[in-house]
Amino acid sequence: MRLSDLKVKQSAVIRAVHRTQNGDMNQNDVVASRLETLGFIPGAKVQVITKGIFGGDPILIQLGFTRFALRKVEAEKIDIVQQGASA
Secondary structure, three states: OEHHHOOOOOEEEEEEEOOEEOOEEEEEOHHHHHHHHHOOOOOOEEEEEEEOOOOOOOEEEEEOOEEEEEOHHHHOOEEEEEOOOOO
16 A cells, blocks of 8 residues: 555554566666655654645655655655554
8 A cells, every 4th residue: 555545643653665667677766765864764653634735745644753745746655554554
């Protein structure tokens, strides 16, 4: 499941961040690298606070005590496991 699929007020744990761009294993994705630098790493707990009115973009995410506004394309780079669900 992707972070962009999570509904408002749902929590999850990050499983992985996709660091390749457009499926090219040789090209590192700068946005994914930046997300990891900001704390979006495997094992971190995230919660969707709210989503934008038109198409759900941007998505307001809480990570620890910090909130981030991510575009859907950025949130799609993050694999999650919903809390209470088995891996």
